[in-house]
Amino acid sequence: MLFTGEYEHTIDAKNRLAVPADIRQRLDPERDGEAFYLVLAENRILWLYPDKYFERLVETLDQPVLGDQNLLEYEQLTFPLTRRLELDSTGRIRLPDSLLQRASLSQQVTIIGVRDHLEIRDTQQWRIDLEKRLANQSAIWMAARAKLAKRERDREG
Numbered sequence: 001m002l003f004t005g006e007y008e009h010t011i012d013a014k015n016r017l018a019v020p021a022d023i024r025q026r027l028d029p030e031r032d033g034e035a036f037y038l039v040l041a042e043n044r045i046l047w048l049y050p051d052k053y054f055e056r057l058v059e060t061l062d063q064p065v066l067g068d069q070n071l072l073e074y075e076q077l078t079f080p081l082t083r084r085l086e087l088d089s090t091g092r093i094r095l096p097d098s099l100l101q102r103a104s105l106s107q108q109v110t111i112i113g114v115r116d117h118l119e120i121r122d123t124q125q126w127r128i129d130l131e132k133r134l135a136n137q138s139a140i141w142m143a144a145r146a147k148l149a150k151r152e153r154d155r156e157g
Contacts, residue, residue: 001032003113011107016092024091040081046103048118
């Protein structure tokens with residue numbers, strides 16, 4: 001499933017957050033599952049993955065028993081701080097206190113679609129980060145286009 005857009009929401013007093021209705025409507029239980037995995041990811045940002053997609057993604061990480069030290073450290077950091085969250089009858093998930101604190105989230109959040117996952121960002125911080133990226137948008141686009149063009153040339157040749 002492709003995630004796009006930004007949605008401003010409020011985390012309620014019981015730490016519940018509504019998953020945007022248009023995202024819930026596009027979820028296919030057979031393909032995506034009926035829950036989400038919440039991951040404390042890069043820069044202490046909370047990422048949400050549909051459960052079946054996340055489980056398939058994790059399978060690609062399977063390594064021999066004597067794997068790389070970096071992979072072990074990644075797994076020791078990632079999986080203990082990951083939670084599977086069920087949607088309630090109104091389409092909300094309950095965010096664990098510990099992850100909210102580690103992500104330094106206030107009640108006002110923006111959910112952003114980032115291709116294969118959603119990110120839960122503090123609204124004020126998201127606005128600051130977005131403005132910085134927009135100021136550098138031309139360079140970001142040019143670098144991405146150059147990388148895509150190289151990938152296409154490599155595929156053809």
